[in-house]
Amino acid sequence: MEIFSYLEKYDYEQLVFCQDQQSGLKAIIAIHDTTLGPALGGTRMWTYASEEAAIEDALRLARGMTYKNAAAGLNLGGGKTVIIGDPRKDKNEEMFRAFGRYIQGLNGRYITAEDVGTTVADMDLIHEETDYVTGISPAFGSSGNPSPVTAYGVYRGMKAAAKEAFGSDSLEGKVVAVQGVGNVAYNLCRHLNEEGATLIVTDINKEAVQKAVDEFGARAVDPDEIYSIECDIYAPCALGAVINDETIPHIKAKVIAGAANNQLKDPKHGDIIHELGIIYAPDYVINAGGVINVADELYGYNSDRALKKVEQIYNNIAKVIEIAKRDGIPTYLAADRMAEERIERMRNSRSQFLQNGHHILSRRG
Numbered sequence: 001m002e003i004f005s006y007l008e009k010y011d012y013e014q015l016v017f018c019q020d021q022q023s024g025l026k027a028i029i030a031i032h033d034t035t036l037g038p039a040l041g042g043t044r045m046w047t048y049a050s051e052e053a054a055i056e057d058a059l060r061l062a063r064g065m066t067y068k069n070a071a072a073g074l075n076l077g078g079g080k081t082v083i084i085g086d087p088r089k090d091k092n093e094e095m096f097r098a099f100g101r102y103i104q105g106l107n108g109r110y111i112t113a114e115d116v117g118t119t120v121a122d123m124d125l126i127h128e129e130t131d132y133v134t135g136i137s138p139a140f141g142s143s144g145n146p147s148p149v150t151a152y153g154v155y156r157g158m159k160a161a162a163k164e165a166f167g168s169d170s171l172e173g174k175v176v177a178v179q180g181v182g183n184v185a186y187n188l189c190r191h192l193n194e195e196g197a198t199l200i201v202t203d204i205n206k207e208a209v210q211k212a213v214d215e216f217g218a219r220a221v222d223p224d225e226i227y228s229i230e231c232d233i234y235a236p237c238a239l240g241a242v243i244n245d246e247t248i249p250h251i252k253a254k255v256i257a258g259a260a261n262n263q264l265k266d267p268k269h270g271d272i273i274h275e276l277g278i279i280y281a282p283d284y285v286i287n288a289g290g291v292i293n294v295a296d297e298l299y300g301y302n303s304d305r306a307l308k309k310v311e312q313i314y315n316n317i318a319k320v321i322e323i324a325k326r327d328g329i330p331t332y333l334a335a336d337r338m339a340e341e342r343i344e345r346m347r348n349s350r351s352q353f354l355q356n357g358h359h360i361l362s363r364r365g
Ligand SMILES: NC(=O)c1ccc[n+]([C@@H]2O[C@H](COP(=O)([O-])OP(=O)(O)OC[C@H]3O[C@@H](n4cnc5c(N)ncnc54)[C@H](O)[C@@H]3O)[C@@H](O)[C@H]2O)c1
Pocket: 115, 116, 117, 146, 147, 148, 150, 179, 180, 181, 182, 183, 184, 185, 202, 203, 204, 205, 208, 223, 237, 238, 239, 240, 259, 260, 261, 287, 288, 290, 291
């Protein structure tokens, strides 16, 4: 892999490799763009097939956070970390504390939080070494687990997409096929069930499926069946790249709206579903609830204020759909434009009067 060519392709700022032999830490911090502010993005712990796969994932996810934070209206840039390892076996206290010291060394250019494979308890350990971490325990006056708030945002965004597809944002009686019923999707199913939607669920974890069947009267299907099931809305809430050449011909839903990051395998798949008339709620717009919630910690966490911002995901999805219709483009492109325009506007409004952190008119010494 030609690292600098890759960084140049999407103009990444920084790639940091962190190694600590004693704890087994192998982490990669990718900082994509800090135009809007410090890079905020979670830490993913995963067993990668190769170091190259881990680097690529960190870079791809970091760039996604730049767009997510910009589209959500946050004054934050995009970054992400991946820790190479099995979250069920390889975690230890020293690992997260060592990682916290590396974050501290970046002096605020990067702020972390939870992602797949990491928990509030892990963030609390990182917090032993640095303040540049969010999603820490409510006991510290912080926001805790972001997943329920992410789920609320996905629910709000799904309603906005439903309004476009079905003429009403009510989800009562709508059949929603939920792929993966983990932390986010369990809470999403709760909202959907409360509104009277009919749920079809799948997961490779049988216990998670059974819980949704027992609590929400969901119908369970096999993981491969979820793409071809008759439904109104398909909600990808497990992995990325699930909208691809193999799955698209099977999809019967009129709306795709779910929590997973990087749902389109390639941009061309966003074009194909657009041509098929499917309303796609762009992943990083609809799943921004978690980052909006943890970012509120930077102002002294206030749950009501954070939830009000998360509710705006309804309007953000509606706006993306409106731009897409106005410009005759797919929604994924409309979302990219919305995020890029905000970054450009802010780049040009950067202070002209600060030099080395001091106002040029301030008298020093
Ligand atoms: N947690 C958040 O706040 C948040 C925020 C934004 C985006 N996301 C994204 O949303 C998705 C879900 O996040 P989460 O926190 O709920 O993760 P999670 O690990 O709790 O849940 C994912 C679920 O998907 C299941 N799964 C994995 N492979 C599957 C397959 N092939 N078929 C069916 N099910 C499968 C897993 O068993 C698990 O139950 C991820 O893509 C994550 O990046 C999460």
